[in-house]
Amino acid sequence: MLGSTYGTLTTNSRHARAVACGQAPGPAVHVHSRAAAGGTAEGVDDVDVSGRPLTSTVPDLDRFFHPESVALIGASDTDGRPNTGITRQLLAWAERVGARLHPVHPSRPAVFGIPCVPSVAALPEPVDLAVLLVRDPLPVIEELDGSKVRFAVVFASGFAETGPEGAAAQARLAAAARGAGLRLLGPNTNLNAFEKFRDDLDGPAIALITQSGHQGRPVFTLQELGIRLSHWAPTGNEADLETSDFISYFATRPEVGAIALYAEGLKDGRDFLLAADRAARAKVPVVAVKVGRTETGARTAASHTGKLTGSDAVVDAAMRQFGVIRVDGLDELQDTAALLARARPPLAEGVVVYSISGGTGAHFSDLATAAGLTLPALSPEKQTELHQWIPGELSVANPVDNGGHPVGDWRGRKIIDALLADPSVGVLICPITGPFPPMSDKLAQDLVDAAEQTDKLVCVVWGSPVGTEDAYRTTLLGSSRVATFRTFANCITAVRAYLGHHRFTASYRSPFEEAPRTPSPSLRKVRDLLRPGDRLSEHAAKQLLRAYGIRVPREQLVTSAAAAVRAAGLVGYPVVMKASAPQLAHKTELGLVRLGLTSASQVRDTYRELTDIARYEGVELDGVLVCQMVERGVEMVVGMSQDPLFGPTVTVGIGGVLVEVLRDTAVRVPPFGEDQTRAMLAELRGRALLDGVRGAPPADVDALVEVVLRVQRMALELGDHLAELDVNPLMVLERGQGAVALDALAICR
Numbered sequence: 001m002l003g004s005t006y007g008t009l010t011t012n013s014r015h016a017r018a019v020a021c022g023q024a025p026g027p028a029v030h031v032h033s034r035a036a037a038g039g040t041a042e043g044v045d046d047v048d049v050s051g052r053p054l055t056s057t058v059p060d061l062d063r064f065f066h067p068e069s070v071a072l073i074g075a076s077d078t079d080g081r082p083n084t085g086i087t088r089q090l091l092a093w094a095e096r097v098g099a100r101l102h103p104v105h106p107s108r109p110a111v112f113g114i115p116c117v118p119s120v121a122a123l124p125e126p127v128d129l130a131v132l133l134v135r136d137p138l139p140v141i142e143e144l145d146g147s148k149v150r151f152a153v154v155f156a157s158g159f160a161e162t163g164p165e166g167a168a169a170q171a172r173l174a175a176a177a178r179g180a181g182l183r184l185l186g187p188n189t190n191l192n193a194f195e196k197f198r199d200d201l202d203g204p205a206i207a208l209i210t211q212s213g214h215q216g217r218p219v220f221t222l223q224e225l226g227i228r229l230s231h232w233a234p235t236g237n238e239a240d241l242e243t244s245d246f247i248s249y250f251a252t253r254p255e256v257g258a259i260a261l262y263a264e265g266l267k268d269g270r271d272f273l274l275a276a277d278r279a280a281r282a283k284v285p286v287v288a289v290k291v292g293r294t295e296t297g298a299r300t301a302a303s304h305t306g307k308l309t310g311s312d313a314v315v316d317a318a319m320r321q322f323g324v325i326r327v328d329g330l331d332e333l334q335d336t337a338a339l340l341a342r343a344r345p346p347l348a349e350g351v352v353v354y355s356i357s358g359g360t361g362a363h364f365s366d367l368a369t370a371a372g373l374t375l376p377a378l379s380p381e382k383q384t385e386l387h388q389w390i391p392g393e394l395s396v397a398n399p400v401d402n403g404g405h406p407v408g409d410w411r412g413r414k415i416i417d418a419l420l421a422d423p424s425v426g427v428l429i430c431p432i433t434g435p436f437p438p439m440s441d442k443l444a445q446d447l448v449d450a451a452e453q454t455d456k457l458v459c460v461v462w463g464s465p466v467g468t469e470d471a472y473r474t475t476l477l478g479s480s481r482v483a484t485f486r487t488f489a490n491c492i493t494a495v496r497a498y499l500g501h502h503r504f505t506a507s508y509r510s511p512f513e514e515a516p517r518t519p520s521p522s523l524r525k526v527r528d529l530l531r532p533g534d535r536l537s538e539h540a541a542k543q544l545l546r547a548y549g550i551r552v553p554r555e556q557l558v559t560s561a562a563a564a565v566r567a568a569g570l571v572g573y574p575v576v577m578k579a580s581a582p583q584l585a586h587k588t589e590l591g592l593v594r595l596g597l598t599s600a601s602q603v604r605d606t607y608r609e610l611t612d613i614a615r616y617e618g619v620e621l622d623g624v625l626v627c628q629m630v631e632r633g634v635e636m637v638v639g640m641s642q643d644p645l646f647g648p649t650v651t652v653g654i655g656g657v658l659v660e661v662l663r664d665t666a667v668r669v670p671p672f673g674e675d676q677t678r679a680m681l682a683e684l685r686g687r688a689l690l691d692g693v694r695g696a697p698p699a700d701v702d703a704l705v706e707v708v709l710r711v712q713r714m715a716l717e718l719g720d721h722l723a724e725l726d727v728n729p730l731m732v733l734e735r736g737q738g739a740v741a742l743d744a745l746a747i748c749r
């Protein structure tokens with residue numbers, strides 16, 4: 001068992017208690033601070049050793065989504081004006097929801113017959129929301145007073161999306177909103193937040209966040225599928241209110257069963273992690289499309305870990321470590337969110353595939369298994385039971401093929417019930433590539449009836465290209481209990497996400513609660529080693545590692561052949577000799593590393609050779625390292641690098657000289673705990689190397705985990721001073737023997 005994840009901790013559980021799963025935020029208070037303007041202010045001083053926040057506020061957005069009074073600034077009823085349509089839309093909405101609408105216009109007495117006031121100062125009452133339909137919103141925001149206006153929506157475009165000048169204008173807008181003490185949505189947003197959702201649907205709802213309003217197609221298709229929508233947040237340029245605010249808020253809403261997110265960029269990595277953490281603790285699934293998969297991964301970096309970890313890989317990892325389910329398309333987004341919002345927790349992880357056609361069942365099962373779903377073989381007793389109704393020549397092991405024979409009569413339902421009664425089965429999936437009426441009609445009805453009487457998940461993939469059949473539209477979609485999909489792929493993605501989400505949240509522990517709040521005792525001494533822009537020599541980098549409790553070999557830095565021989569005697573033969581200089585990133589390539597030296601004469605000769613090569617290559621050495629030779633272990637790489645969005649990240653992978661050929665690494669964003677460290681190792685293709693292959697003993701995985709966590713501690717404490725750190729190879733010895741950092745590279749910021 002490892003020690004504490006981060007060493008000495010001072011855990012602050014006040015926040016944990018205050019924001020425990022699903023707990024509603026406190027009331028909005030109108031004071032001039034971001035924490036308080038429409039949000040709870042608990043835990044705002046809670047920071048880690050590097051001053052990064054460990055808690056976030058939940059903005060109280062109730063009155064944003066359900067305003068009772070609204071000021072409409074820049075209203076128009078003139079044909080052809082861009083504001084006219086929106087004014088009409090807002091008037092209809094206000095009438096429908098019973099909000100009091102106050103048009104503001106400098107010269108008009110009324111729009112659409114509603115009296116106007118000439119300025120915001122003349123508003124007859126404080127308003128929950130001000131909608132700005134003017135081209136230049138800044139002077140209007142500057143005029144607003146947060147004690148009279150809680151939220152503002154800025155529709156105008158022409159801000160950060162246009163370039164640096166627009167970005168500066170957007171920053172002024174955000175500053176003005178902060179100064180006024182109100183929360184602002186936009187600019188470059190629309191009024192989707194006030195979209196009318198169908199009110200004839202029930203059950204847990206989906207809250208949608210889209211940075212681009214045009215990516216809101218799931219709103220319409222989900223409602224077609226009978227899934228309730230509760231909110232839609234079109235976040236636009238996110239000058240103030242951002243995706244993370246909405247995730248945090250939705251995670252506290254009892255009606256929200258899942259959050260669906262379409263994101264092009266994330267404004268603040270830390271805010272996103274804190275929001276995702278809040279959702280994970282509340283067990284509210286977040287399903288996300290995040291554009292940017294194809295951006296070039298390799299950044300300019302000197303270390304292996306820096307080169308091997310692209311920004312999108314970091315986004316991917318950050319989402320995974322906080323349980324955000326990343327999907328690629330809007331169809332997957334809606335299907336996965338719909339399933340997660342509405343399905344009850346699984347009673348078992350096993351999936352049984354039941355079909356009318358052996359080919360369909362085999363095809364689906366193949367894809368499902370490849371995607372990681374477990375299709376348990378049904379027991380001989382269960383198979384005998386099924387063969388009462390299914391001819392003996394058909395396979396009922398799983399997938400279960402009924403051959404189309406029994407589904408048209410009473411036996412169809414018997415089979416479904418028998419499958420759902422199996423304790424190894426948590427999910428029944430019936431792919432129907434038909435339709436084959438009346439057989440498929442009866443099958444659909446049996447599935448709907450059976451789903452009513454079980455807590456297990458029943459899914460149908462309705463593969464008909466038409467999709468207007470009664471069995472699909474009326475029977476299946478009319479049922480709230482059968483999850484219905486149109487493609488194999490979306491069904492498999494959704495079911496995998498459903499099982500994964502429940503597995504993840506069942507054991508989730510917030511890493512923010514355990515993150516270190518007090519610095520390591522050696523921190524000040526270590527920081528002195530780091531001067532801006534410096535590249536540390538191997539020897540200095542190893543001192544850094546030693547200060548964080550990471551084992552390094554016995555070694556001495558020498559500057560003469562005679563001293564090298566003395567050092568070898570002290571270190572103990574066989575020894576390794578390496579040229580040492582701050583600018584030497586990859587010594588092996590230059591022939592500046594020599595292994596297995598067993599005598600004084602070899603040491604003396606090697607010293608001369610190394611210094612000759614260095615002179616030839618124009619490398620100014622600060623000496624030659626004579627190191628203890630550590631053999632027999634698994635060569636890993638552990639490191640940290642900087643991500644533009646999330647800050648320091650930690651990478652572990654298969655190391656050694658082939659590190660950049662194998663490119664077998666996993667990354668995480670601090671803070672993370674031992675569970676995520678082990679999950680990183682599980683992601684490596686070469687993970688089996690650590691278990692011992694071809695007669696090698698199992699490696700000391702616990703020691704490796706400990707090193708990764710210590711590097712994380714360095715990343716947390718030194719992240720502002722250290723650009724990159726590479727421990728390669730970290731020799732992971734036989735189980736119980738530990739791990740030794742054989743080489744290290746550190747580059748300061």
Ligand SMILES: CC(=O)SCCNC(=O)CCNC(=O)[C@H](O)C(C)(C)COP(=O)(O)OP(=O)(O)OC[C@H]1O[C@@H](n2cnc3c(N)ncnc32)[C@H](O)[C@@H]1OP(=O)(O)O
Nearest residue numbers: 074076082104105133134135155156157188189190213214
């Ligand atoms: C996915 C998506 O859909 S994202 C959407 C992103 N957003 C966009 O694309 C916005 C595109 N832009 C537009 O449609 C327009 O420029 C708008 C609606 C923002 C502004 O319309 P414009 O006519 O350009 O704005 P302008 O500021 O000149 O005037 C608007 C009205 O507000 C009035 N107005 C101006 N300032 C104020 C003020 N301080 N108080 C009250 N009224 C004012 C004007 O007098 C004018 O009234 P009028 O129509 O009676 O003459």
